[in-house]
Amino acid sequence: MVMRILIASASGQLGRATARYVLDRVPADDVILATRNVDALAGFSADGVTVRRADYDEPESLPAAFEGADRMLLISLHELGRRVDQHRNAIEAAVAAGVRHVVYTSYIMVDPGCPSTVVPDHLRTHELLDGSGLDVTYLRNGLYAETPVTQILPPAIARGVLVDNTDHARGAFVHRDDCAAVAAAVLTSSGHEGKTYDVTGPESLSFADITALASKVSGRPVGYASVDDATLDEQLRAAGIPDDVRGMIVSFGVSLRAGYGEPVTDTVQRLTGRPARPMIDLMEQHRTLLTGAPTAP
Numbered sequence: 001m002v003m004r005i006l007i008a009s010a011s012g013q014l015g016r017a018t019a020r021y022v023l024d025r026v027p028a029d030d031v032i033l034a035t036r037n038v039d040a041l042a043g044f045s046a047d048g049v050t051v052r053r054a055d056y057d058e059p060e061s062l063p064a065a066f067e068g069a070d071r072m073l074l075i076s077l078h079e080l081g082r083r084v085d086q087h088r089n090a091i092e093a094a095v096a097a098g099v100r101h102v103v104y105t106s107y108i109m110v111d112p113g114c115p116s117t118v119v120p121d122h123l124r125t126h127e128l129l130d131g132s133g134l135d136v137t138y139l140r141n142g143l144y145a146e147t148p149v150t151q152i153l154p155p156a157i158a159r160g161v162l163v164d165n166t167d168h169a170r171g172a173f174v175h176r177d178d179c180a181a182v183a184a185a186v187l188t189s190s191g192h193e194g195k196t197y198d199v200t201g202p203e204s205l206s207f208a209d210i211t212a213l214a215s216k217v218s219g220r221p222v223g224y225a226s227v228d229d230a231t232l233d234e235q236l237r238a239a240g241i242p243d244d245v246r247g248m249i250v251s252f253g254v255s256l257r258a259g260y261g262e263p264v265t266d267t268v269q270r271l272t273g274r275p276a277r278p279m280i281d282l283m284e285q286h287r288t289l290l291t292g293a294p295t296a297p
């Protein structure tokens, strides 16, 4: 029997990359992409992939979008708090549409004891999925390596120092593209129902290690300094960072110090057949961004 695979939120970075890997493995006829922005996926439509409009904020848009799908990739959304309702709408629509198996992109830190402010929404989504009657696979994606490389390092290089509250704690940062390759492997093969995979990079690095690598790649000196939680919170407040983002950043550091990002797994190698890529590969890909970071006034 043909298994039709639905990738929802398909125009996002993880969604698109997963779609490309899936299409390396199965015919376009067997793939449905759902998105709020059908035009953004015109290239996939031109290749014969079914592209449908779906917005989790408009539950009435979901039945037609999910129709005929057997297995679905549910990518977690961004907005803290609000996304639980959005995920609920998607899960209820998946059940109604007859989807049998949902693969959910969870997070490596998801644990009831973890203080990270992004964790409660995932825990609630796990409860919704566990109570849905669907077969579920949890992909506990590691800390995206893209976050330090493209967001944290450029301003740190410009200032000459990276300041946070992680105090040499380590994280097994993973390329988002490796998360996509794992998701595609799970979507296109059998036997993953009821399983949980921790998807991590190949090494555990501290932010001191990361700044040292960035200095090497960019040729620009960048130091590392750890401050306590209250000091970091105050610095972020003074910089005008909104409450929710500040809470997310500070609680990330607390969670990293508690070891929630540290474990290294071989999931990427095991499920895709090739090793997870190290952080420095991503820095090389973004060398121009890192070397070209403007100097602070």
Ligand SMILES: NC(=O)c1ccc[n+]([C@@H]2O[C@H](COP(=O)([O-])OP(=O)(O)OC[C@H]3O[C@@H](n4cnc5c(N)ncnc54)[C@H](OP(=O)(O)O)[C@@H]3O)[C@@H](O)[C@H]2O)c1
Pocket (backbone or CB within 6 Å): 008, 009, 010, 011, 012, 013, 014, 015, 034, 035, 036, 037, 054, 055, 056, 057, 075, 076, 077, 078, 086, 105, 107, 141, 142, 143, 144, 147, 176
């Ligand atoms: N592990 C980590 O370190 C880490 C870091 C950051 C984020 N994340 C999580 O990983 C997820 C995927 O990351 P990404 O980089 O691919 O994010 P992204 O590029 O921002 O994609 C997120 C997608 O969410 C979809 N979306 C937003 N509102 C929606 C709605 N109302 N209904 C349906 N879809 C909606 C959009 O898809 P369409 O435009 O196609 O509708 C958007 O493209 C994030 O959403 C976040 O939960 C993890």
